Amino acid sequence: xxxNQWVVHHDNKWAVKGEGNSRVTKTFNTQKEAANHAREIAKxxxxxxxxxxxxxxxxxxxxYGNDPCPPKDREx
Numbered sequence: 001x002x003x004n005q006w007v008v009h010h011d012n013k014w015a016v017k018g019e020g021n022s023r024v025t026k027t028f029n030t031q032k033e034a035a036n037h038a039r040e041i042a043k044x045x046x047x048x049x050x051x052x053x054x055x056x057x058x059x060x061x062x063x064y065g066n067d068p069c070p071p072k073d074r075e076x
Contacts, residue, residue, distance in 0.1 A: 001065050002045025005038040007031060009054045016041065039064070 004019040014034035015024035018041075025041070028034040031051070038049045039062070046065040053059045 002042075002047040004048040004050060005042045005045075007034045007038050007049065007051040009052065009056070 003021070005025075006017045006019060008015050008017055008024075010017075010024055010027060013027045013029060014031045015027045016034050016038045017024045026034075026037060028037065035049065035051055038051075041047075042049045042062075042064040048061060048063045048065065050058055051060040
């Protein structure tokens, strides 16, 4: 399982950042673009996507790994 991918507000843009990394992977103009990029990485690495709002609070989480106890997620 790879690193979880975080979508964070960064310098008035949205960025994808691997969990534990000090630098962002890539920045985007919209949160939607960043989330789509993070999902592609998470699918390849079988990890999770965690999306934060502008204030740093977790807005959404989604797992793309082999979760033995998958939640009943109705969001996606």
